[in-house]
Amino acid sequence: MISKRAIETPASPIRRLVPYSDEAEKRGIHVYHLNIGQPDIKTPKIWYEYIEKYKPEVVAYTHSQGLLELREAFADYYAKHNINVNPDEITITNGGSEAIMFALGVVCDPGDEVLTIEPFYANYLGFATYLSVKLVPVTAHPEDGYRLPSMEAFERALTPKTKAILFSNPSNPTGTVYTYEEVKRIIEFAKKHDLVIISDEVYREFTFDGRKHVSAFHFEGIEDRLIIVDSISKRYSACGARIGVLVTKNKEFSKGVLKFAQARLCPAETSQYGAIGLLKLGDEYTNSVRDEYQKRRDATYEAMKKIPGVVVHKPEGAFYLAAKLPVDNAEDFIIWMLKEFNINGKTTMASPLNGFYVTPGAGVSEIRIAYVLESEKLTEAVEILGEGINEYNKSK
Template sequence: MNISNRAQQAPASPIRRLIPFAEEAAKKGKKIYYLNIGQPDIPTPSIYFEYAEMYKPKVVAYTHSAGLLELREAFTKYYEKFDIHVSSSEIIVTNGGSEAVLFAMAVVADPDDEILVLEPFYANYAGFAAQLGVKLVPVRTYPEDGYSVPKKGAFLEKIGPKTKAIIFSNPCNPTGAVYDEQQLRTIADVAFEKNLCVISDEVYREFAFDGYKAISMMTFDKIIDKTIIVDSISKRYSVCGARIGTFLTKNREFYQAALKFAQARLCPAMTSQYAAIGLLKLDNDYIEQIKKEYENRRDAVYEELKKIEGAVFKKPHGAFYVSVKLPIDNSEKFVKFMLADFEVDGKTTMVSPLDGFYATPNAGLNEIRIAYVLDQEKLRDAVRILSLGLKAYSEKR
């Protein structure tokens, strides 16, 4: 029996596909600095566990498919702080931000339809699109200008009769770019003029540095009925395994369609939902503390990367990633080399090859993504080892 074309065409995760090489390196006793995945090392706030214990039921039962009303109401108060004015009936609690993206794509596009995507992009967009039979059409950004949003014409030339939406993340995973109002207005103008939906991935909204602000697409009134916000608590509260995200829209047709998908998968986990209510009660001091920590980590990585001859990148202003163009032929081969053939004092560094974050064939082959999710001392050592590995790799060629 043959597996489906859909399954054959689905891409492997560029973040996780090289894990077998890391596992083999670990078996040989190497210490690995894992900078390949956005898994924070910051402890989960204790209030998460307190609320999980406080609401421990006799029976762990199904909840409403849109999520617990108490949680949705807590989210409305949270979003108000960012000028995102939604009611509890405009929010669906999802199994992580990933399910929210899947719902959004499924709501706006049919098989063989097209969605424009700013690239490089969060790699799992490609996996979700493959599941749905939707084609991602890339609008390219470049490391030389900090991966900024291109001019309007770059979008217009990619729009065809099957184009249904534009998707992007801001602050951006994988580049760390934060788009200003003018750049976002370019997207809003294109969506308005061409009657496209906007799927705005705002998972990293709190992590904007250097005076930058992550502006929500929900604040552009002329496209508010075309906008879907996808979100997650995973990164800002260091609860990736809780799998709590949100799908927000003021478009009732979008909402009702997504709710049918939510009903088909029944509901998010009850315990995680109750625990998440506690997280949303944390004050701004917590977020400011975490943001400052990531900003310091960003600075540590940036300072070390500047020492690498031939590295092309701009200082990222958000999220906790930096994408770098290196003087190499193939980033996947380089990552494999670092894991299998290189070490310094028994240590090596693992990053993500960036080609899997592109839809353009052969793009990103000489780029990597670094997730600065370790403390500053470890990050400096990890980038130092990466630099030494780069020299050894170049000499090997």
Template sequence: MFISRRAKEIQASPIRKLKPLADEARKRGIHIFHLNIGDPDIPTPEPIIRAFHQYNGPILGYGPSQGFEELRQAIADYFAGYGIKLTADNVLITIGGSEAIHFSFSVVADPGDEIIIPEPFYTNYNGYATFADVRIVPLPLKVEDGFRLPPKEQIEALITPRTRAILLCSPNNPTGTVYTEEELQRVVDLVKKHDLFLIGDEVYKEFVYDGLQHKSILEFKEIENRVIVVDSISKRFSCCGARIGAIVTRNEEVYQAVLKFAQARLCPPSVEQYAALTAYRMGLDYFGPIREEYQRRRNVLYEGLTSIPGVFLRKPQGAFYVICRLPVKDSEHFAQWMLTDFSLNNKTVMVAPGPGFYATPGRGQDEVRIAYVLKEEDLVEAIEILRRGLEKYRKLFG
């Protein structure tokens, strides 16, 4: 039986591929603390839930391929709250932020073209690149440096005649790094100089800690026609299952190209768009308490992890993830072992192995990504389980 090259080459998700082992552990009566996936436990706002229940249209028919105009305008108004001027015609609704990234890759690059992405990066970028037959060129970053962007010359050295775009995720998944205006300016200068696109994955922009401010790439006027921003309600409003995202661009040619892809998949889901409309109208004040909650969790996680011998990490500045180095040689094996062979009081933890967040072979072998989307008391318990698991694992495997 023939299976396509594309299907064979697409990478299995390090976030989800260990789920069968987790399911088996659960059948054995083991409780699992899921540190592997960024699925917020903070309740979805009640007005959004009500919007789902209150839909009473007689038919769930097709909607516009670009999404309902009322929602697109609400998103433009939402960005206006950050001082960013947009119109509804700068916004196209997608089936989650994932589709927005897939469409962006497909529009800015031909098969075999290149997109530069700092690594480690959100693992599903690999899948979207495979869909579009685009090559990811990794820009290696280091945990010792806090995953900061390198000097402009180091970034420019990766640009070739086939480079079509640079993608930045800030606040970053999986590192938690928030890029400064100066770091962004380095990339903006290169985008302008080499006639590239700049794709911004900004779905975590509300979650920035310690008084830092998020800077959107939409604010750089000198490249406003070269910018594509990915937006989503998933993490922001605890709506991961609603699958509503958006592409935001002021480039009319890009917008029309994306629209053709959107027409090919017909339309985004209708009821979810009504719920998203409620979400975007909630106002920015909603995020204050949520931001404070995630910052407290970040602090608990950081203090706990840094107390474990051999664990190294930098304090994340935003989103709700951290990449940390463990005192193991094979994080994949360790993550599996925690699910198959270790528990403490019938409890264990599930983490995402590091290699899946890299395009460079061999990188991330001793790293894991941890998502702090659990209550503080659960994080404390999960950290203790991780500590005890590492102690036993090192005795067995060195």
């Protein structure tokens, strides 16, 4: 009775090993959770102040596109980042997740294809499968820091069914921040082949070592083929708020997205009030959070570099590090870490990167680490990982 799409939709590689960590924790093991991008930084107080300020007597439906005041706040935020959009071009969504689903849904019919750079944010595959859209990978490699693959590789992946290119910048899971030249290459390619660009910029504020984020919106002449996905989840440590946005200047897309939005009625009213508050926070807040993640990136990278046989590049943004481990199968290794290994009652959990690829067999020795703990804990967690690799390979 169950649909094919329900069977084919993959379980999240970020969450599917959780039963093993639950088991380990039941046995009293302290697990360093580096598998999920849940920041530990406190949600700013202004979130609560704004919810308190509005405090409606009835928690009501809002406009399906989202509260005008919140859309205006987002338009102001973008203006500060040299992105000129008006509130009509913004739809508030239930997290960036819903924005991805709406974007794929407004561009693709069942059977259409979307190019993406693999390894990619694993849930892209879940959404594509849900919509019967084929996600076609163009593979980046750990050996060159997961940089943008060659345009020839993109050309090879094209078919008459290709409708769009979807990518995250900064990248989850690799932490690569695409340069102006790289983003330009993607845009030129999309223009040449009449594709829509779905640019996922949820980590846009987290770029390190003085790098500036290059938004697809910084390029001219592509207004009609561009959709931006964005979110407050990571930027303001407000993952549970479930507030994201879809931005497009293409009026037809906006109309289609509005119909999808009407079908799900509206985003949570209370969260929209909180988000209006969060968007009042200026550069001082984002700079301090970015500096904290950069410190954590440094701690994680330095510790990873010390593990013999690991292929790792210094992440440039987001809060993830992807690495190739000297193990035959990273998923088996992580399960082993949770079942068999600990140092003084502590072990480390990462995400196997194979679930961030669709090419069979790709990423089998790779992991993703989310550096969302304090630096000292990250150093210890990675040292435990290194000891684990040593023991694991001895035990085989």
